[in-house]
Amino acid sequence: MSKYVSSNLGFPRIGREREWKKAIEAFWNGKINEGELHDRLSDIRRTHWRLQQEKGIELIPVGDFSYYDQVLDMTVMFGLVPERFEYKGGPVPLATYYAIARGNESAAASEMTKWFNTNYHYIVPELGGREPELTKNTPLEAYREAKSELGIEGKPVLLGLYTFLKLSKGTPSFSIEEWSRKLLPLYVQVLRELQEEGASWVQIDEPALVTSVSDEDLELVQEIYGAIAQEVPGLAVLLQTYFDSAERYEQIVSLPVKGIGLDFVHGKAGNLEALRQYGFPADKTLGIGLIDGRNIWRTDLPEAQVLLEAIAALIPGSSEYIIQPSCSLLHVPVSAQAENGLPSVLQESLAFAEEKLDEINALSIAAKTGDAPALFAKSKEALQRLAGDASRSRREVQEAVSTISVQPSERSSVFSSRRLKQQAKWNLPLLPTTTIGSFPQTAEVRAARQKWRKGEWSTEKYDEFVAAEIKKWIDIQEEIGLDVLVHGEFERTDMVEFFGEKLPGFAFTRGGWVQSYGTRCVKPPLIYGDVEFDRPMTVKETAFAQSLTSKPVKGMLTGPVTILNWSFVRSDISRETVAYQIALALRKEVEALEEAGITMIQVDEPALREGFPLKPKDRSAYLDWAVKAFKISTSTVRETTQIHTHMCYCEFHDMLDSIQALDADVISIETSRSHGELIRSFEENTYPLGIGLGVYDIHSPRVPSEEEMVAMISRALQVLDPELFWINPDCGLKTRGQEETVAALKNMASAAQRSRNSLASASLGI
Structure with missing residues (x-):
């Protein structure tokens, strides 16, 4: 008889009330010391382990907890601190750990980018001149803590060496094979120490195995896992993939590991087809990802049970299966228990991390006993009620989408013609300066919003407060000398939440927080019904700001694809339709x-x-409808109306054609945190529209010098037309303080003027 084991792949680290975020920020602000920080985070970590134990999870992950980011954790575990930071070897001090992530007065932060196709961001490892060393065995410490403090035989979690190397960057001579040879002995040492300590399973996450895997990469993967099997024989390794179906399936399942974890939610079709075509080794354990780790809807448990049985029937020789989520639950909120303010049809359809543990346990019980727990019927009924809700049958919305092929999606004239008319209208200087949209959301701003939401302030009083903030920052921008202004977005909490609150079809949770990067947590809206326009959302504040100045003030909206990708989206219709x-x-x-x-x-x-699909074959279709959605939003304006857009913290070099296809008059795009690497893409690809490459990193508290920004501008102007170049920070400024914001923008304005003077001198041959 087959054996079924319940497992989890990772748990949200932030806590029900974002205790994790609050503790770390208290440490950064000097309100608690390092010892107090360790104590607080240890309490959170142990609470999560106990919870999973109480929920019936048999293989509880340990080592998935982090003080900032799990990729950064592996970087410092191997002592790979960038040379610009003062580090002499040995265990990496906490101050250095956070400096790599956030920068400090003397060194810029490491690059931050998206974790595959999620809204989580990781700190990109920099592999350079420093030789690696094992500074401490972090997964071993977590395993010991869970066992000694709580009696939990945990399942240590490590980022796979192949994925770590694929996510890293290095010098121009960087070689993934060379660094594999350097790191593999240390990686093996980590695993050997875990085996010696008694770990029964070790989960090695290799999400990069669902992306393109070349012949050379496959050889490297085989070399890594061959060495692990040889050097640590008998260690039960669960090689875990997620976010899509495994590439090179036949070779991956043949690796010398005890178990293979596959995603049967987001990689269902591909993984099922691979099982049908190639089977599964009889001597291995299959980790079956049945619970969606990236969305917040209940699982249709009867349907999941049918899928589980179908998978088991495809591999009749296997004796053990692991029932688990599709990926770590890091990407969903912690608990839905407090969500009693939602309509009942919606509330009963939610499953956050804690509820997903119940679903894993229920599926495991059903598989072991043959009897379906009561949760099966409850889940099915809740999802049926949601499917029949009136919010999902708005006829006008559905009819409009059905005619999308005849909806306008092109501007009335080409960019070269529009640009001349827009320049004649605005008469902007060379290298115009602007910001991305938001200004500091101070404690005073947040407190005012809370007072209004709680009814302590009237709407009139709150509107007066917001108007005063707008006027203050219009005056500041005028004084600094910026050319194109913004109203500051003081009335907005989050760039997606703000719009979702005003669009039918959206709902909002009380505690549905998820980690975006570092301690930055966001509360994604729920798109549960058909979305439609109800009333103007941004006109009042923007028009007021424009009335205060003769300079142009940009209207600020969040685009349709970002609203989609930063929300938890209904699963009954396609994302394209939404x-x-x-x-x-x-x-x-x-x-x-x-x-x-x-x-x-x-x-x-x-x-x-x-939202970029991880498999190249799926990307063209996604980009086609994503670009079309943007153009539907922006195509009906007059020639003299200038459309801007903004993108940040992603790899854009492989989608420049699609960015150009948006046909935005101006795009602002991050380049400071990646140390100008995007600029290299423009050496080979001409960009013929307006563009602003962010000249400083707003996610670091340091104020960059004027000289730094001049150097960044000069580098960009080697490959971009100065007539089309804008100067701006790389993102919005809501998370920064007023003093540092003003100082940085003054330096930016001065850098722009110096660059204009240099261009003028060069044109005169001076």
């Missing part, structure tokens, strides 16, 4: 802004790259 619904709603907002006299409108798409 994107078109949002796009049609935003088009009406763009038209309302234009009607109110706002003729510079920024429609941000920072998450366009985030």
Whole structure:
């Protein structure tokens, strides 16, 4: 008889009330010392282990907890601290750990980018001149802690060496094979010490194995796992893939490991086909990812049980199966227990991390006993009620989307013609300066919003407060000398939440927080019904700001694809259809802004790259509808209305054609944190539209010097047309303080003027 084991792949580290975030930020602000930080985070970690034990999880992950980011953890575990930081070897001090992530007064932070196609960001390892060393065995420490403190025989979790290397960057001579040879002995040492300590299973995460795997990469993977099997014989390794179906399936399942974990939610079709075609080794354990680790809806448990039985029937020789989520639960909120403010049809359909543990346990019990727990019927009934809700049958919305092929999606004239008319209208200087949209959300701003939400302030009083903040920052921008201004977004909590609150079809949780990067947590909206425009959302504040200045003020919107990718999305219709619904709603907002006299409108798409399919064969279709959704939102404006967009913290070099296809008059794009690497892409690819490459990193508290920004501008102007070049920070400024924001923008404005002077001198041959 087959054996079924319940398992989890990872748990959200932030805590129900974001205790993790609050503790770390208290440490950064000097309110607690390092010892107190360790104590607080240890309490959170142990609480999560106990919870999983109480929920019936048999293989509880340990080592998935982090003080910032799990990729950074592996970087410092091997002593790979960038040379610009003061580090002499041995265990990496906590101050250095956080400096790599955030920068400090003397050194810039390491690059941050998306974790595959999720909204989580990791710190990119920099592999350079420093030789690696094992500074401490972090997974071993976690395993010992869980066992000694709670009596839990945990399952240590490590990032796979292949994935770590694929996510890393290095010098121009960087070689993944060379670094594999350097790191493999240390990696083996980590595993050997875990085996000696008694670990029964070790989970090695290799999500890079669902992306393109070349022949050379496959040889490297085989070399890595061959060495592990030889050097640590008998260690039960679960090689875990997720986010899509495994590439090179036949070779991957033949690796000398005890178990293989596959995603049967986001990689269902590909993994099922691979099982049918190639089978599964009888001497291995299959980890079956049945619970969606990336969305917040209940699982249809009867349907999942049918899938489980179908998978088991495809591999009749196997004796053990692991029932688990599709990926780590890091990507969903912690608990749905507090979500009693939602409509009942929606509330009963939610499953956050804690509820997903119940689902794993229920499936495991059903598999072991043949009897379905009560949760099966409860889940099925809740999902059926949601499917029949009136919010999912808005006829006008559905009819509009059904005619999407005849909806306008092109501007009335080409960029070269629009640009001349826009320049004649605005008469902007060479290298115009602007910001991305938001200004500091101070404690005072947040407190005012809370007072208004709680009813302590009237709407009139709150509006007066927001208006005062807008005026203050319009005056500051005028004083600094920026050319194109913004209203500051003081009325907005989050760039997606703000719009979702005003669009039917969205709902909002009380505690549905997830980690985006570091201690930055976001509360994604739930898109549960058809989305439609109800009333203007941004006109009042933007028009007020424009009334205060003769300089142009940009209208600020979040684009349809970003709203989609930064929300938890209904699963009964395609994401493409939802994107078109949002796009049609935003088009009406763009038209309302234009009607109110706002003729510079920024429609941000920072998450366009985030939805990029991991498999090359799927990318063209995604980019086609993502670009179309953006253009549906922006295509009906007049020639003289200038459309801006913004993107940040992604790899863009492989989608420059699609970025150009957006046909935005100006795009601002991050380049500071990646140390200008994007600029190299423009050496081989001409970009003929307006573009601003962010000249400083807003996610670090340091104020960059004028000289740094001049150097960045000069580097960009080697490959970009100065007539089309804008100067801006790389992202919004809501997380920064007022003093540092003003100082940095003053330096930016001075750098722009120096660069203009240099261009003028060069044109005169001086």
